[in-house]
Each structure stands twice: as C-alpha cells, then as structure tokens.
Amino acid sequence: MLDEIIKSASALGACKQIDEANDYRSLTTLFFSPQGQEFCKKHNFPSLEIFRQIKNDIERKGIYIDCGTIDLPERKHICLIGDTSATIEASGVEYVHTIILMHGAKAIINASNYAVLHIVNVSGLDVTINKDNTVAVL
Numbered sequence: 001m002l003d004e005i006i007k008s009a010s011a012l013g014a015c016k017q018i019d020e021a022n023d024y025r026s027l028t029t030l031f032f033s034p035q036g037q038e039f040c041k042k043h044n045f046p047s048l049e050i051f052r053q054i055k056n057d058i059e060r061k062g063i064y065i066d067c068g069t070i071d072l073p074e075r076k077h078i079c080l081i082g083d084t085s086a087t088i089e090a091s092g093v094e095y096v097h098t099i100i101l102m103h104g105a106k107a108i109i110n111a112s113n114y115a116v117l118h119i120v121n122v123s124g125l126d127v128t129i130n131k132d133n134t135v136a137v138l
Contacts, residue, residue, distance in 0.1 A: 028061040032077045041122045048103040080105035090115040111135040
C-alpha cells in the first residue's frame with residue numbers, strides 16, 4: 001500500500017521529497033511538513049479509504065482515524081480523520097501545535113499560555129478554538 005500511495009502522490013505532482021519516503025514513518029513526517037500539508041490540502045489527499053486501509057500502520061504517529069470522541073493532551077502534530085471528534089489541549093511555546101482535520105473530523109481546541117496554533121482544515125467539519133489572549137493562531 002505504501003508504494004501505491006507514493007505513486008498516487010507523484011502522479012498528482014507531489015514534490016521530489018515523496019521519492020525519499022520508504023516507510024510509514026517517513027511518509028508521516030512528510031505529511032506533517034509544510035510542503036506535505038500544502039499538497040494534501042490542494043488535492044484532499046490521501047482519501048478516507050486509503051487512511052482506513054493504513055490505519056494500523058500510522059495510528060501511533062499522531063494520526064487519528066475514525067476514533068469517535070477522544071481527548072488529546074498537548075502534541076506537536078495531530079491529524080484527525082473521518083469519524084473523529086477531539087478535544088485538544090495546547091499550551092506553551094515549546095513548538096507550534098499543528099492540527100490537521102480531514103474527511104469530516106471535528107475539533108475543539110483549548111489553547112493557553114502563549115501557544116501557537118497552525119490549523120489546516122482540509123475537509124473537516126468544525127473547529128472551535130477556546131483561547132486566552134496570549135494564543136496566536138496562524
């Protein structure tokens with residue numbers, strides 16, 4: 001399946017970095033990169049069906065697929081997909097909190113303490129941000 005994803009992305013015009021992906025870890029790293037986010041948003045890629053097929057290979061890499069209602073503590077990278085509705089905590093300046101929503105996912109983000117949020121809503125349904133006056137949303 002990994003080879004199929006790489007070939008499909010290449011056919012859609014993905015950058016040359018896709019050729020360097022040789023496992024799901026490197027593919028996930030590319031997915032969360034600025035170039036990967038831009039590509040996936042432009043093409044609404046990968047499809048929900050592809051995510052469901054590779055769920056077991058990527059579920060421990062910050063990607064949540066059809067997880068129902070969940071609570072997530074602070075994490076640098078989070079991607080919500082499909083039937084997933086998450087309440088996410090984001091606080092502090094250690095890193096930019098990147099949150100991607102795809103294929104109908106929803107999020108409530110509770111942010112404070114100078115957190116910086118980068119939210120990419122590819123095809124999510126709803127994002128609610130509860131924040132104090134120190135939070136920056138890119």
